Amino acid sequence: MTEASSIAIECKGVVKHYGQGAARVTALRGVDLTVRKGELLMLVGPSGCGKTTLISVIAGVLDRNEGACTVFGEDFARMSARARTRWRGENVGFVFQAFNLIPTITAAENVAVPLMILGEGHGAAIRRAREVLEMVGLGDRWRALPAQLSGGQQQRVAIARSLIHGPRLIVCDEPTSALDHQTGHVIMRLLKNVALREDRALVIVTHDARIFGFADRIAEMDDGRIERIVTDPRELMAGTAPGR
Amino acid sequence: MNRIALRMLVGDRAKYLAIIMGVAFASLLITQQASIFVGLMTRTFGFITDTSRPDVWVMDPKVQYVDDIKPVQDTMLYRVRGVAGVEWATPLYKGLLKARLSNGNFQTCIVVGLDDATLTGGPPVMLEGTLADLRRSEGVIVDEEGAKGRLARMPMDEQGRPIKGAKPIPIGIGDTLELNDRRAVVVGVCRVSRTFQSQPVIYTTYTRATQFAPRERKLLSFVTAGAAEGVSPRELCERIQSQTGLAAFTRDEFSWKTVLYFMKYTGIPINFGIAVALGFLVGTAIAGQTFYQFTLDNLRHFGTLKAMGAGNLRLLRMVLLQALVVGVVGYGLGVGAASMFGRLAGPTQLSFRLLWQTLAGTGAAVALICVIASLISVQRVMRLEPGVVFK
Numbered sequence: 001m002t003e004a005s006s007i008a009i010e011c012k013g014v015v016k017h018y019g020q021g022a023a024r025v026t027a028l029r030g031v032d033l034t035v036r037k038g039e040l041l042m043l044v045g046p047s048g049c050g051k052t053t054l055i056s057v058i059a060g061v062l063d064r065n066e067g068a069c070t071v072f073g074e075d076f077a078r079m080s081a082r083a084r085t086r087w088r089g090e091n092v093g094f095v096f097q098a099f100n101l102i103p104t105i106t107a108a109e110n111v112a113v114p115l116m117i118l119g120e121g122h123g124a125a126i127r128r129a130r131e132v133l134e135m136v137g138l139g140d141r142w143r144a145l146p147a148q149l150s151g152g153q154q155q156r157v158a159i160a161r162s163l164i165h166g167p168r169l170i171v172c173d174e175p176t177s178a179l180d181h182q183t184g185h186v187i188m189r190l191l192k193n194v195a196l197r198e199d200r201a202l203v204i205v206t207h208d209a210r211i212f213g214f215a216d217r218i219a220e221m222d223d224g225r226i227e228r229i230v231t232d233p234r235e236l237m238a239g240t241a242p243g244r
Numbered sequence: 245m246n247r248i249a250l251r252m253l254v255g256d257r258a259k260y261l262a263i264i265m266g267v268a269f270a271s272l273l274i275t276q277q278a279s280i281f282v283g284l285m286t287r288t289f290g291f292i293t294d295t296s297r298p299d300v301w302v303m304d305p306k307v308q309y310v311d312d313i314k315p316v317q318d319t320m321l322y323r324v325r326g327v328a329g330v331e332w333a334t335p336l337y338k339g340l341l342k343a344r345l346s347n348g349n350f351q352t353c354i355v356v357g358l359d360d361a362t363l364t365g366g367p368p369v370m371l372e373g374t375l376a377d378l379r380r381s382e383g384v385i386v387d388e389e390g391a392k393g394r395l396a397r398m399p400m401d402e403q404g405r406p407i408k409g410a411k412p413i414p415i416g417i418g419d420t421l422e423l424n425d426r427r428a429v430v431v432g433v434c435r436v437s438r439t440f441q442s443q444p445v446i447y448t449t450y451t452r453a454t455q456f457a458p459r460e461r462k463l464l465s466f467v468t469a470g471a472a473e474g475v476s477p478r479e480l481c482e483r484i485q486s487q488t489g490l491a492a493f494t495r496d497e498f499s500w501k502t503v504l505y506f507m508k509y510t511g512i513p514i515n516f517g518i519a520v521a522l523g524f525l526v527g528t529a530i531a532g533q534t535f536y537q538f539t540l541d542n543l544r545h546f547g548t549l550k551a552m553g554a555g556n557l558r559l560l561r562m563v564l565l566q567a568l569v570v571g572v573v574g575y576g577l578g579v580g581a582a583s584m585f586g587r588l589a590g591p592t593q594l595s596f597r598l599l600w601q602t603l604a605g606t607g608a609a610v611a612l613i614c615v616i617a618s619l620i621s622v623q624r625v626m627r628l629e630p631g632v633v634f635k
Binding site (some may be wrong): 082 | 245247550551585
């Protein structure tokens with residue numbers, strides 16, 4: 001694999017402002033970041049440092065103001081809103097801190113949603129959803145409503161939902177912060193073993209130092225910039241602790 | 245995604261029921277008030293409907309509605325009979341006369357005098373006796389409601405005083421009345437459409453009716469006529485008008501003329517219109533507000549769907565489908581309840597007539613309510629930034 005073909009995400013000088021005039025806040029101040037295919041990258045840093053803004057830009061749910069950013073060779077700034085929505089539907093999987101499962105539909109239906117958005121019929125999507133739920137260890141709970149599942153189980157459903165359509169990029173926002181230590185590790189092992197592949201990239205925003213060991217690289221952010229990127233979590237621990 | 249949209253809608257039972265109730269309430273109120281209005285308007289021309297045989301009604305040109313009696317000379321009957329295309333023509337008397345009851349009380353009644361020879365224009369349903377019994381001396385036929393109600397006798401005690409709390413005894417065959425100091429004997433009981441003012445209806449022959457009526461030079465209220473084969477009622481009306489100078493209307497035209505008079509000169513349409521408008525506004529407010537709240541509660545989920553690749557069009561379809569379901573279910577419940585109300589109100593004095601046009605109108609109003617409710621809601625979904633999912 002050449003250097004260029006091994007890159008999943010490449011951001012250079014990405015700037016993002018919120019608001020206008022005197023009320024303008026700069027969330028990203030020229031972020032340079034590269035994520036390789038097959039890599040699990042964690043974004044860490046204090047609250048308000050721009051982690052969530054950065055994954056929003058990377059996932060194509062937020063427009064940047066300046067700089068360049070390509071995701072698997074695609075630049076969202078050059079796409080129409082419709083094309084970007086479609087691309088996101090096909091290529092991005094999301095895992096959220098609060099799971100964001102629709103409470104009134106079953107686990108299998110929640111998992112099947114991305115396939116249905118892409119036009120798959122209900123029956124076929126549910127069959128596939130049950131297979132993916134099997135992969136995350138919830139094969140027998142496919143009919144359960146989210147409220148009938150524990151937090152860890154709900155996050156596993158969310159992970160299944162992020163994987164069902166075979167996306168190339170999976171972005172996770174604080175996937176373990178609502179879970180206890182043991183469940184958090186189960187979720188991370190699942191993400192690492194099931195979600196990560198050679199042609200796929202995982203970007204995880206987290207404050208949770210307990211899961212740093214699962215990362216291939218950890219990018220530490222502060223005040224809208226990447227301060228440093230380390231491969232060994234102990235290097236971070238030795239310095240300023242993230243999530244301070 | 246349609247199934248997901250529906251599951252999102254019905255999953256929150258409390259909100260779903262609140263939205264449905266809002267729409268159902270609006271639907272019920274609109275249908276019920278409109279049907280009472282239609283029922284009331286139908287009563288205004290009930291006499292025309294009951295007098296079903298004539299194709300054409302002929303009257304003084306100044307007559308504005310069926311109860312607006314402006315009698316013409318009896319000779320007009322012969323002039324009408326002389327018009328080409330008239331198969332038959334009969335006189336009809338209609339007037340308000342005071343009846344003196346056996347207890348001495350007076351009651352204003354609608355007296356209808358039918359052609360002595362043919363008895364054309366008689367009541368649609370005879371309950372006791374026959375129409376031909378009118379040929380008996382002093383014979384009159386009273387309507388069922390009048391017989392049981394305003395013409396009924398109060399039971400008396402030995403001293404001739406009314407017994408308090410006793411059930412009135414309906415007037416029946418053999419009982420007598422006094423109409424303008426003339427004796428009338430009940431020879432039959434009939435069923436007619438309820439009248440607008442709920443007065444008892446008394447049928448008799450034309451000659452006898454004109455004897456009951458105060459003496460006037462002109463006593464002929466209407467000439468009713470039948471069209472000869474090959475002549476349309478409208479065409480016959482035009483011929484009668486041009487040759488006699490009288491006004492002539494088909495049955496439907498005369499009914500509409502009566503309804504339009506009441507619509508124009510009474511406050512009834514405004515009162516019912518206000519009730520219908522209130523139903524619409526309250527329904528819109530409840531359904532719109534609840535539906536909007538429902539959408540707000542689901543905004544995060546819509547945002548998640550948007551982030552996962554659902555476009556605005558798809559989300560719009562989801563919201564519209566939810567609104568459609570709410571509309572159809574609410575409409576069904578509302579008109580169902582209104583129909584039930586009408587069925588229960590049938591035996592009472594309440595006027596209630598449910599037309600398919602009322603159902604269609606209510607359907608249109610409910611559709612508008614749902615469109616307004618979904619438009620308010622969908623704006624938030626359309627403007628939603630998918631980035632909201634990370635907030």
